[in-house]
Amino acid sequence: MADLVVPQLGESITEAVIARWLKNVGDAVALDEPIVDLETDKITVQLPSPVAGALTAQAAEVGATVKVGDVVGQVEAGKAGKAAPAPAKPDAAPAKAAPAKAEAAPAKAPASGATAPVAAGLGKIDEAALMKLPPSQRRTAREKGELPQAAAAARPRPAAPTGPIDPRDEVVTMSPLRKRIAERLVQAQQETASLTTFNEVDMTAVMALRGRYKDAFEKEHGVKLGFMSFFVKACVAACKLFPGVNAEVRDTQVIYKKHYDFGIAVSTPRGLVVPVLRDCDQRSFAEVEDGILELAVRARDGKLGLDDLTGGTFSITNGGIYGSMMSTPLLNYPQSGILGMHNIVKRAIVVDDQVQVRPMMYVALTYDHRVVDGREAVSFLVAVKERLEAPDRMLLEV
Secondary structure (H helix, E strand, O other): OEEEEOOOOOOOOOEEEEEEEOOOOOEEEOOOOEEEEEEOOOOEEEEEOOOOEEEEEEOOOOOOEEEOOOEEEEEEEOOOOEOOOOOOOOOOOOOOOOOOOOOOOOOOOOOOOOOOOOOOOHHHOOHHHHOOOOHHHHHHHHHHOOOOHHHHHHOOOOOOOOOOOOOOOOOOOOOHHHHHHHHHHHHHHHHOOEEEEEEEEEOHHHHHHHHHHHHHHHHHHOOOOOOHHHHHHHHHHHHHHOHHHHEEEEOOEEEEOOOOOEEEOEEEOOEEEOOEEOOHHHOOHHHHHHHHHHHHHHHHOOOOOHHHHOOOOEEEEEHHHHOOOOOOOOOOOOEOEEEEEOOEEEEEEEEOOEEEEEEEEEEEEEEEOOOOOHHHHHHHHHHHHHHHHOOHHHHHOO
C-alpha cells in the first residue's frame, strides 16, 4: 500500500486545500498519473500516484485543509481497478444554487489523519482574527471551531449577513484558490502598515523611443518591445537608491534584498498570479521582455511551477491594460513595495510655460511604512518618473 503524501509546496507554504479528486476510490491509476489537485494561495499542484494500481482510500474531502506531510489517500500497487471517467473541467459553468429552503446534506467525516475542512463552530470564527494567530494556534482554532479567549475578546465577530437570497440572484461558492488569495490579502492588510503615494509620468519619450525602434527590436531579438521593460529597469534603478522598497520585515528584523527578483502580475482564467522575473538588474531590455512573455504564457497555460511564484522582492502590476485610471495596489506580502501602472491618457499639461497635449500615466507605489518613510516612497516614485521621462538615463545608468 502506497501513501499519497502532501509534498513540500515551496517557500513559506505549509498547507494546501483539496481542490478536486481526479480519481474515485476503486479507480485504476497509472504510475505518476495525477490523482488529486492541491490548491495553495499561489498555485495548483497535482499529486501523482507513486505506483500503478488502484486508489483504495481518500483521507480528505474536497475543501479540506491539509499540511505538508499529511497522508490524503492510498494506492494499492498492482490492484486492478475500474476505468475512471474523465473529470469535469475546472472552468465549467457553475451550477445554480439550490433554493434557500432546501436542507444541506450532512458533511462526511474525513478519515483518520485528515484535517477537517470545516469544524462544527468554524462559522463563528472571525477569519481576520484567525489569520493573526500563530500557525499552531490557528490549526487548533480550526479544529475546535473557536478562537482562544484572548483573541476572541480582542476581535469580536462582525454580524454575518442574514436574510433570504433573492431568487433572481446566483450563488456560487468561492473556490479554494479564491479563499486562499483572500486570506493572504487580508494578512497583508493586517500585518503591514501600508500606504500609497501617487505621481504622474509623461510617456512621450518612452513612446517615441519605442516607436522608432520597435520593428528593429523585434527583428533583432524576436520579441516585441513593450512598456513593461522600461518600468522594470526604472524600478531596479529606484530600488538601488531606496533599498527599503526592495525589502521585507521578519519579526524585528528588516531584510534588505541585494537581488532584484520582481513579481509581474498576470491575469489568468483562474485568477491573478504574480510570477517572478529573476535578476532584473542583470537583464537587457530584450531579456526582460522575453522573460515576461514566457511567464505570461506559462501562467495562462497553467504551467507555472512553485519556484516561479516564490522569492520575489518587489512587484509591478498593470491595471492600465484594463483601462484603470488610478488605483491603490495591495502589497504582495511579505514584500514592502508594489508599483501600480495605469492607463495612458492624453491630457493637457504645462511644459515650459506652454500648454501641451501629452500622453500621461498615473503611477502608484504602495509601501510598508514600517520599512519605508514617506519621503523615501515619494522619492522612489520621482526616481521612476525621471527615468521614464528621460529613458536614455537608464541606458547610461545615471
